[in-house]
């Protein structure tokens with residue numbers, strides 16, 4: 183348990199144009215993120231832009247309390263074929279959402295429109311909102327699962343939901359008929375890249391019912407490398423062994439092969 187500084191704010195705009203390859207608009211009902219993952223690229227961007235809070239990332243969050251009202255107004259001007267991404271710079275279902283329900287309010291407003299919506303999250307709290315997700319014509323959830331090893335998770339993202347929670351979320355979404363994919367994002371270099379670990383990851387995904395995995399690397403490596411290496415040393419000291427590391431090409435090839443064996447579409 184740790185102290186989280188919460189501030190309520192009112193936003194003028196919620197939707198922002200994005201250059202992401204698969205969406206035209208993005209929205210984030212919160213600024214900041216209580217999960218505070220060690221490799222998160224958002225504080226790096228904040229530091230580059232000279233914004234406050236980069237060095238305390240994970241310890242504070244601002245709640246856009248009027249987000250549902252703003253999206254209700256903004257959606258009047260959004261083309262019906264525009265794709266909307268939720269959660270590009272925060273996890274919209276982080277723990278504070280249980281109390282404020284602003285992401286649920288935003289989903290409710292969006293559910294009146296035919297727009298395609300993609301959600302990025304690692305939080306089983308989204309299970310609460312499956313009733314709303316079922317109302318959408320086109321919705322998909324990318325569940326961030328950088329590891330299926332709880333020991334690794336506790337080192338690199340100690341305040342984020344357990345692996346079991348993410349698997350539970352996957353099951354519940356798929357049971358409800360909602361498209362759910364896994365984002366192996368980021369792929370943790372030096373940790374999850376032995377052939378045994380890759381096999382275990384893909385088999386765990388297959389057992390959870392996943393049929394598509396997106397693999398991505400750590401963004402802004404040059405900014406995050408030092409911190410990452412310190413955590414890697416910590417993990418290795420705890421694990422008590424140093425895995426034989428595969429080269430990147432070998433790793434990617436192995437991921438592709440394991441996915442193919444399990445009937446999973448792999449996007450690297």
Ligand code: SF4
Pocket residue numbers: 215216217218219221222223224270271272273304
């Ligand atoms: S959940 Fe996403 S936004 Fe939140 S700290 Fe982790 S990587 Fe960053």
